[in-house]
Every structure is written in structure tokens, then in C-alpha cells.
Amino acid sequence: MIAGRWLLQAFREALASAGAPKSIEGQYANLLRQCRDLGEAKRLHCWIRERGHGSSTYVSNMIVQMYGKCGSVDDAWIVFSSIQARNVFSWNMIIAAFAQNGHPERSVALFWRMIREEPGIIPTRITFLHALEKLKNLAEGRKIHELAITVGLESDPAVGTAIVTMYGKSRSLADAKRVFDQLKRRDVVAWTALITAYTQNGHCEEALDLYSSMDPDGVAPNQYTFTIVIDACAELGRLDVGIAIHARITAAGLESWIEVANSLINLYGNCKRLRDAERIFQRMPRRSSVSWNSMIAAYAHNGHPGDAIDLYKRMRGDGSVKLDPVTFVNVLGACYSQEDLAAGRSIHRDAIARGLGSHLVLASAAVSMYGRCGSVEESMATFERMEIKDGVAWSAVIAALAQNGESSSALHFYRRMIWSSSARPNEATFISVLEACSFADEGIKIHQHIVDSGIVHSTMISTAIFNMYAKCGRLDRAREIFSSMRASRGSFQSANDVSWMNMISALARHGSIDEALELFREMRLEGGKPSEIVFISILHGCSHSGTMEQGLGHFLAMIQDHGLAPRVEHYGCLIDLLGRGGHLDLAQDLVDQMPFEPDARAWSNFLGSCRLHSDRDRAEAAAIRVFELEPEKAAIYVSLSGMCFAEEDEDP
Numbered sequence: 001m002i003a004g005r006w007l008l009q010a011f012r013e014a015l016a017s018a019g020a021p022k023s024i025e026g027q028y029a030n031l032l033r034q035c036r037d038l039g040e041a042k043r044l045h046c047w048i049r050e051r052g053h054g055s056s057t058y059v060s061n062m063i064v065q066m067y068g069k070c071g072s073v074d075d076a077w078i079v080f081s082s083i084q085a086r087n088v089f090s091w092n093m094i095i096a097a098f099a100q101n102g103h104p105e106r107s108v109a110l111f112w113r114m115i116r117e118e119p120g121i122i123p124t125r126i127t128f129l130h131a132l133e134k135l136k137n138l139a140e141g142r143k144i145h146e147l148a149i150t151v152g153l154e155s156d157p158a159v160g161t162a163i164v165t166m167y168g169k170s171r172s173l174a175d176a177k178r179v180f181d182q183l184k185r186r187d188v189v190a191w192t193a194l195i196t197a198y199t200q201n202g203h204c205e206e207a208l209d210l211y212s213s214m215d216p217d218g219v220a221p222n223q224y225t226f227t228i229v230i231d232a233c234a235e236l237g238r239l240d241v242g243i244a245i246h247a248r249i250t251a252a253g254l255e256s257w258i259e260v261a262n263s264l265i266n267l268y269g270n271c272k273r274l275r276d277a278e279r280i281f282q283r284m285p286r287r288s289s290v291s292w293n294s295m296i297a298a299y300a301h302n303g304h305p306g307d308a309i310d311l312y313k314r315m316r317g318d319g320s321v322k323l324d325p326v327t328f329v330n331v332l333g334a335c336y337s338q339e340d341l342a343a344g345r346s347i348h349r350d351a352i353a354r355g356l357g358s359h360l361v362l363a364s365a366a367v368s369m370y371g372r373c374g375s376v377e378e379s380m381a382t383f384e385r386m387e388i389k390d391g392v393a394w395s396a397v398i399a400a401l402a403q404n405g406e407s408s409s410a411l412h413f414y415r416r417m418i419w420s421s422s423a424r425p426n427e428a429t430f431i432s433v434l435e436a437c438s439f440a441d442e443g444i445k446i447h448q449h450i451v452d453s454g455i456v457h458s459t460m461i462s463t464a465i466f467n468m469y470a471k472c473g474r475l476d477r478a479r480e481i482f483s484s485m486r487a488s489r490g491s492f493q494s495a496n497d498v499s500w501m502n503m504i505s506a507l508a509r510h511g512s513i514d515e516a517l518e519l520f521r522e523m524r525l526e527g528g529k530p531s532e533i534v535f536i537s538i539l540h541g542c543s544h545s546g547t548m549e550q551g552l553g554h555f556l557a558m559i560q561d562h563g564l565a566p567r568v569e570h571y572g573c574l575i576d577l578l579g580r581g582g583h584l585d586l587a588q589d590l591v592d593q594m595p596f597e598p599d600a601r602a603w604s605n606f607l608g609s610c611r612l613h614s615d616r617d618r619a620e621a622a623a624i625r626v627f628e629l630e631p632e633k634a635a636i637y638v639s640l641s642g643m644c645f646a647e648e649d650e651d652p
Helices: 002-017 021-034 038-050 057-069 073-082 088-100 104-117 125-132 138-150 157-169 173-182 188-200 204-214 223-236 239-251 258-270 274-283 289-301 305-318 325-338 341-353 360-372 376-385 391-403 407-420 427-436 440-453 459-471 475-489 497-509 513-525 532-545 548-560 568-580 584-593 600-612 616-629 635-650
Strands: none
Touching: 021 038, 021 057, 038 057, 038 073, 057 073, 057 088, 073 088, 088 104, 088 125, 104 125, 104 138, 125 138, 125 157, 138 157, 157 173, 157 188, 173 188, 188 204, 188 223, 204 223, 223 239, 223 258, 239 258, 258 274, 258 289, 274 289, 289 305, 289 325, 305 325, 305 341, 325 341, 325 360, 341 360, 360 376, 360 391, 376 391, 391 407, 391 427, 407 427, 407 440, 427 440, 427 459, 440 459, 459 475, 459 497, 475 497, 497 513, 497 532, 513 532, 532 548, 532 568, 548 568, 568 584, 568 600, 584 600, 600 616
16 A cells, blocks of 8 residues: 555656656556556556546556556456557567466467467567466477467577477477577576476486586576576485585675575585585575575474474564465474474464465375374364365375374275275375285285376385285285395395395294295395394294294394394393293393393293293292383283192192
């Protein structure tokens, strides 16, 4: 309102000093260009019309432009339709209005309508620029490109660059490169357009190669070029190249540009150089929402969720920037990592209070956060409140249920998704629902769904299928999946080492200890490095198969050959191994001398061995220790009593 009153007052003053009628249109034009508020635009339009100047083609064109910049294509169209003597500028203004307000198809339709209905009007370079501005439709783009060739504008640097951009958005990089190569003059804008096309289509290495070709061509990169190549480095994790480009940015005095600094924060965050990201952030003379969001993401993704939450609080209190859905998605991710339910709940409520609760990605992030923090009820409630549920949302709620042991509910939601939703399961959905499978029959059906869906088996989904079969005791199927994964990758170095560990563990825990140890040897021969987890499974398998010597050997090898420090779980397995083998004295010594305070599992293992070998005194002492650590397990006393009664029955 204040700006609008100022505009009208400025116009009145201009009228008082205007000498000729033609200068009045110029004054109108200046005021119309400055107006950005729709309400004031309507008042200004009405004011001009009341003074009898609204029928001028020149003024009408400027009013169309004003409405376009104020976001009202409907008003722009009404004014355009009323123009009696349209010229190329009239068409340029209405095409731009639709293109700049998210209606590229309509702008292209108007472009062709002008060609068809106004044969006397020749499209200018501005006409082509507006028609191509937001276009992603390859077929329509080719037609406009052909017309540009016909009217001799293809080699115009601005039009040629717009065509390069259009082909990049349409994912036709070969066409983009061909048009670029044909440009008579390739300036920094053209180079940046081509580099952007390659980066946005996932060809980041080629984008960096193009960047390297700019200097030999005599073209220096500008801040926009630097922004996009730093983004390419972040995507590739090419810290070395990014540091070199950063040095050049500093030399050019461009680090203070917000977009450049934001990209540098993203680069250093992605490459785990958190302190460098912090330095860039702290040196910024002013920050946008993207700056804050990038730094929050850097903290969240580098194991500093507490710092991410603190920075969100600083951003919230700053007042100069707007918290957007990306802010909340990043900080909810930090709460997810830290499993901080109280903070996550407060942040989610803040998002809802700001009118962002229905945002699809944000709501899905909240579903995941609640699930990770153990609040299944809030996770499900958030999901059910979502008006639109895409594959990400369904995957989030299924994962939340599976992670919290709600397997039957996870499977129920998966069936709901299949039967009553337009969303299709994606890789994340299948991984989560496979985790929820407790029976092979369920898993086989879901495995078939994966095959039918046509999803290419990535390492993660193949591992999930394998884990499901191993967990359900279907070692035959697990072997098949493992063998196919191994064959497709050729060697351990390129295979998923987790699948090796899981196959060994599955065999060991299901009684196939010899096969497990043989596979363990193969893994070692192919350069694999075992984890602490696989040794727990091997020790467990050796204990239950009675192969005590092999178990002891692998325990020593874990320490001496692989440099792994035993955990309390390893000692628990070793106690069980010795006890089952009848070496209760050694097992007792291990319980007393292990470098950890024995947990309930270690004492339970020892108790089981004492019962197996009818050592009543040790069993009583072990039972007391278990009861002290886990008093809810009174069944242990029943077990001990059963052993004692059996002994008394055997006495003469």
C-alpha cells in the first residue's frame, strides 16, 4: 500500500512537469515497470483507464507486462485480449507472462498462435527467448528451433543459448552440444548454459571437462559458472577440484556472492569438511534461506545433529530469512539421527504453525523422524493426516513400523499401498517391507512383486532380499541370491561386503558352520575384511556345533590377525563355547576376568552351561547374577529349580 501510494504520487508529480502527450506514456511506462504488488497494479490500471489512456497499444503492452510480473496471468490475458492493434511487443509481453508464471505450454501455444494468426508480425529474438524460457517439451522445442533457423536467429548468441538451455531441460544433451558448437560467438553465458545442462542431467564429469575448456577458448567463468561447477564437484565428491576452483573464486573476489558461497558450503558439507563449510558460512556478509539450509544439512549429514538443531534455532530467531520446507526437512533429519523425539516434535509443530504441515516431503520427513524416535503412533497419525501420499510417504510409514518391530502392521500398510493407492512401491519401500517379513511365504510374494515391478536390483535391494531369506531360514534361496550377486560383481572388492558377512552369519546361525567357515576363507582370499559382527556369528555357530577348537582359533584370529577388539558379545559367545565344551573352570575364569562387566547374556550363557553339566553351585551363583541384572526374568529360577529337582531324584 505504501509503495502504491508513492507510485501514484510520483505519477501526479510527473504529470505536472510533463511537456508533451508522448511523455505521458513514458511516465506511465516507468510507473508500470516499478509496480510489483497486484492490488496496487489494479489501482494503477484503473487510474490510467479513468484518464483515457488505457487504449494505447504501448500502454496496454506495459500493463500486460505489469500483471505478468505481479503473477496475474488472468488480468494480463484480459488486457491483451482488449488490444485492438497488437504488435510483436504485445505478443512478447503475454508470452512472457505465461512463461514466467509456470505456464510454459500456454506460452508456446501463444507463440504458435501469433505465427498462425498474425502473418505480418515477425518474431523477434525476445519472442524466441520468452517462448523458450521455461520449455521442457522436446518436440515443441525442436519446432521452435527450426523456426529460429528459418528466420536466421539460431546463431544469435542469446537465442542460441536459450536453445541450448531448452535442450538441456529436455534431456537432449547431444542437441544442446551441437547448437553450442554452431554458435558464432560463445560467451560466458553460453558456456554456463551448456555446463548447467550437463550438470543437471547427471553428467558432472563432462561438465567439469567443459569448464576446463573455457580458458583455452578465451572465456573466463563468472559467478554463475562457478556456482554450477562447484555443485558438480559436490555431486561427484571431487574435493580436490572443488578446492582448486575455490581458490580461483577467491582470487576473482566472488566468494561473497551468496549463490557461490552456498555452493561452497554444500561442497564442503558433502565432502565432510565441516570446518571449511563453517568458515564460509561465518564469513558471508548476508545469508539467504539456502545458506542456512545448506549449513544445517552439512551438520546433519556429518554426525552433528545437535549443531544442526542449534543452527535451526538461530535461524528461527534471526528474523531476516524465511524458514521453508527444506529447512524443516533438514532439521527433522537431524532429529532422526539423534533420535531426539522432543526436539523433533517441537520442530514439526513449528512447521505446522507456519502453514507447512501439508507439504509432502516435509510430512514424509516427520513420519520418518517419529518412527526413528520410537513414536509409532505419531508416525502413523502424521501419515494419515497427509492429503496426498506418494511413494516416499508410504515407504516412510512402512519403514517406521518395521523399525519398531510392528511387522504385521508394516505388511498391512504395504498391502494398502498396493491395493488402494496410486503410488507405486520404490526401492525404499521394498527394502523396508522385506525387513518386516518373518515368514518365507510373505517374502517370496514380495520378491515376486519386485521382479514384476521391473526395478533393477541394486546392491541394497539384493541385500535386502538375501537378508529376508536368511532370516526366514531359507538358506537355499539365500545362497541363490548371494551367488547371483557375487557373479554379477565379479570379486569381493566390487561386491557388497555386507552380503558376504550376512551369508556367513546366516550359515553359522542355522547350523551350517563348516559351510560358513569355508565361505569365510573364500572372503579372506578375495581380500575381504571381516567385521566384529561376523565373528559373533562364527563363535555362536561353533558353540552350537561343538567345534570348540575352531571357535577359539577364530577368536584369537579376530584379535591377532584382524586387529579387532572383542566386545562383550564376543566374550559372551566364548563363555558359551567353553561352557558347552565342559570347560566350566575356564568359562568361570573368563566371566571373572573379562575386560567388561559381564552382562545378563554372559551370565545366562554360563548358567546354561552349568545346567547342561549339572554344576549346581555355579548355576545358583549365575542365576543370582542374572536375576540381579534382569529381575523380570524369574523364569530362570524355575529353570534352575528343575535342574535341582532332577539331581535330587537321582540321589539314592
